[in-house]
Amino acid sequence: MRHKILIVVGARPNFMKAAPLFIEFKKYKNIRPLLVHTGQHYDRNLSKVFLDDLKLPKPHFSLGIGSGTHSVQSGKMMIAFEKILVKQDPRAVMVVGDVNSTLACALAAVKYRCTRQYYRPFIAHVEAGLRSFDWHMPEEINRRLSDSLSDLLFITEPSAYHNLLNEGIAKNRIFYVGNIMIDSLFQFRDQAEKSKILARLQLGKNNYAVLTMHRPRNVDDRQDLKNILSVLQKLSHSIPIIFPIHPRTQKMLHSHRIHIDFLKTVAPLGYLDFLKLMMNAKFVLTDSGGIQEETTVLNVPCLTLRENTERPITVSLGTNIVVGKDSRKIMREAEKILRGRGKRGRIPKFWDGQTSHRICRIVHKYLKAHC
Ligand code: UD1
Secondary structure (H helix, E strand, O other): OOEEEEEEEOOHHHHHHHHHHHHHHOOOOOEEEEEEEOOOOOOHHHOHHHHHHOOOOOOOEEOOOOOOOHHHHHHHHHHHHHHHHHHHOOOEEEEEOOOHHHHHHHHHHHHHHHOOOOOOOEEEEEEEOOOOOOOOOHHHHHHHHHHHHOOEEEEOOHHHHHHHHHOOOOHHHEEEOOOHHHHHHHHHHHHHHOOOHHHHOOOOOOOOEEEEOOOHHHHOOHHHHHHHHHHHHHHOOOOOEEEEOOHHHHHHHHHHOOOOOOOEEEOOOOHHHHHHHHHOOOEEEEOOOHHHHHHHHHOOOEEEOOOOOOOOHHHHOOOEEEOOOOHHHHHHHHHHHHOOOOOOOOOOOOOOOOHHHHHHHHHHHHHHHOO
């Protein structure tokens, strides 16, 4: 008998974490991985392009939820996902990262389990234990609650272990397996080399910076957004800044009537194009989580436009510096990089392209033990 495992994706940063799991599980004869797409992201360039770039099949189940307030979006996801749970009765549900889809589907799965006679499905959270300790971030809520609901917690760095122990999670449920997103990076790096994005944007190695920014904290408030942009405007006199612009940011710029002609804006990029852009950048400015980790592995300096990071190893070991919204700090660190004195780093343990292999082995063992 093949055990069904539902792997949930919903928003852009989920795809590169789910792809290595899906591919690795396919190697096991007694496991049938099934991909569930909640539809949290639905624009082609936030969703379909990633499935294609990462060679993922069309999802087995598409919930088509779309945008909404957090509660509306999460509620709709739970209702739709519960129907899949009832029909499929899977052995396991795997959720990744910290987006709304992660929490909504983990919660629906444990609620469904209460109605069953046997302990199934079990819930596994990949990228567990990260904490910004900032309860204003929806992702922090998603992380904490998903972890508290999960049976198996797969972590990327030692800080996660301590965070989980502090929250009362039993040691034997936590597994330090490394960073699954880096599996995708290693697997697709050669293919990304072939991307024509630099030629298309008329860029050369190291002669530009990349910016990504979409956090509500940075883009929703007009004054905050204007403050950050005024530093970036100053910086753009020294180096061109390429800005693949997230729809949320686009919408806010439009409603705040702010123009950013000093940045080179492009539509959101697919996985391979964006990887190529990062690999060749002088440095990256971002408020994303995953990009802090990818730049560490690529040894590209990263300035994080947030007050905190839930990924402290990218600062202690990697190339990341948390600069917040402090314009002087942003300029000082950027100028250092421009003078060739950017931060260099090391790659954390187990960020080696083998994380999916470790996770699937553990899940397989767990399935056998609980059959
Ligand atoms: C979500 C995640 C965030 C992640 C980001 C990556 C949560 C709480 N947030 O943020 O952690 O870093 O994805 O992109 O889960 N929109 C579109 N097209 C889409 C999807 C969204 O135009 O395909 C617009 C809509 O106006 C929507 C807004 O973007 O209201 C926000 O979308 P949402 O999925 O709520 O959050 P993100 O900001 O994308």
